[in-house]
Amino acid sequence: MSFNVLNNKNYGEAVQENNSAADINERLKNLISSADLVVFMKGTSEAPQCGFSANTCAILNSYQKSFKTFNILADETVRQGLKTYSNWPTYPQIYYKGQLLGGNDVIMEMHENGELKELLNH
Amino acid sequence: MRENLDLVKNLILEKMDDAHVEVTDLTGTFDHLGVLVVSDTFKGKMIFEQHQMIMTILTNALKDKIHAVKIKTMTKDKFQQSLS
Numbered sequence: 171m172s173f174n175v176l177n178n179k180n181y182g183e184a185v186q187e188n189n190s191a192a193d194i195n196e197r198l199k200n201l202i203s204s205a206d207l208v209v210f211m212k213g214t215s216e217a218p219q220c221g222f223s224a225n226t227c228a229i230l231n232s233y234q235k236s237f238k239t240f241n242i243l244a245d246e247t248v249r250q251g252l253k254t255y256s257n258w259p260t261y262p263q264i265y266y267k268g269q270l271l272g273g274n275d276v277i278m279e280m281h282e283n284g285e286l287k288e289l290l291n292h
Numbered sequence: 293m294r295e296n297l298d299l300v301k302n303l304i305l306e307k308m309d310d311a312h313v314e315v316t317d318l319t320g321t322f323d324h325l326g327v328l329v330v331s332d333t334f335k336g337k338m339i340f341e342q343h344q345m346i347m348t349i350l351t352n353a354l355k356d357k358i359h360a361v362k363i364k365t366m367t368k369d370k371f372q373q374s375l376s
Contacts, residue, residue, distance in 0.1 A: 222360065258347055259354040260361070272340040273347075275363045279339050 181231050182215025185238045194251045201248070203268045207237035207290075210252055211262040215239050222274040223262045229281050230264075233290050266290075296322045296357055300350065307349050308333055312371070323359045330371040339365070 185204050190197065202208055207230065213219030215227045215237075230237050242249040242261055253259050256270050264271045266289060271277065280286035297315045304313050304327070312330040327346065334342045342365040347354075350361060366374065 222362075257351075258344065259351045260347070270340070272343050276339050276343050279364075285339075 179231065179234070180215050180227075181234060181236045182209065182227055182239045183236065184214055185240045194247055195255065197248065198252055198255050201240055202265045205236070205238040206267055207235065208265045209237060209239045209262055210242050210248070210265075211239055212241070212243050214241055219243055220261070226262045226264060226274045226277050229277055229286075232281075233287070235290055293322050293357070296325065296353075299353060299357065300325060300327060300361075303349050303353060304329060304346065308345075312368075318362060323357065324362075325358060325360075326362045326364070328364045328366070330366050330368055332368050334365050334367050 185201055185208065187197070187201065187204075189200065192200070201210075209215075209223075209226060209230065211218065211220070211223035211226065213223060215231070218224035218227055227239070240248065242252070249261075252263065256263060258270060258273065260273055262274055264273070264277055271280070277286065280289070294317075297317065300315045301313045304311055308329070308331050310331050310333065312328075314326075314328040316326040316328075318324045318326050327350075329346055333345070337345075343363050346361075346363050346365065350358070354361070
């Protein structure tokens with residue numbers, strides 16, 4: 171996996187959820203749209219618990235735009251619920267403006283072919 | 293389990309009969325797999341849509357037998373270019 175990390179500053183920050191008792195679909199909708207860029211991942215951007223999640227954060231950090239993260243290892247309801255909601259069976263899952271962009275491989279490819287740069291600079 | 297390689301390949305071929313599929317073991321444990329799919333059904337689709345087609349096919353396998361897949365999708369033209 172090769173990508174240019176322009177700096178090693180971290181731009182990811184954990185989502186603060188204020189209605190975690192709500193219905194799961196309501197929660198997922200709120201979490202997905204809690205920022206322009208939201209990553210559902212294993213661990214946090216500072217301490218990723220999986221190589222794919224770490225790679226996704228490294229790519230996003232290279233664009234120097236802030237993003238939110240949600241640690242699915244800490245919440246089994248969200249972990250299982252989001253797979254069904256989005257019809258995407260693995261993590262990380264990256265959302266932009268409420269839409270699923272895909273997982274780490276999609277982000278990698280969009281990073282390499284310039285689509286991600288175009289998207290984030292709009 | 294080594295048979296996971298064939299399982300994944302066959303699941304994809306069942307749904308995409310023009311596909312060329314290569315499945316590789318990434319970690320030595322046969323549960324983190326690299327999946328290359330070459331098919332013209334990807335033509336005109338975004339990368340996300342191409343990956344979602346494969347993810348949908350593999351959803352059940354990813355519930356137990358396989359932990360992670362690294363997907364690469366290409367049209368036949370792209371694949372030929374990548375070989376040359």
